[in-house]
Amino acid sequence: MIASDIVHTVISRGLGDLAFVAGLVAIRTAISFFLGKELEEARQHQS
Numbered sequence: 001m002i003a004s005d006i007v008h009t010v011i012s013r014g015l016g017d018l019a020f021v022a023g024l025v026a027i028r029t030a031i032s033f034f035l036g037k038e039l040e041e042a043r044q045h046q047s
Contacts, residue, residue, distance in 0.1 A: 005021045 005024055008017070008021075
């Protein structure tokens with residue numbers, strides 16, 4: 001998903017689009033990080 005956003009930004013080359021993609025990448029990275037932490041805690045709790 002991130003790759004498609006980057007490709008779209010490269011094609012459109014708008015500064016607003018670049019900021020939008022940067023925001024999306026930051027949000028997706030944060031979600032993935034915290035989801036990974038929660039999954040690890042759940043695995044440890046089950047053990």
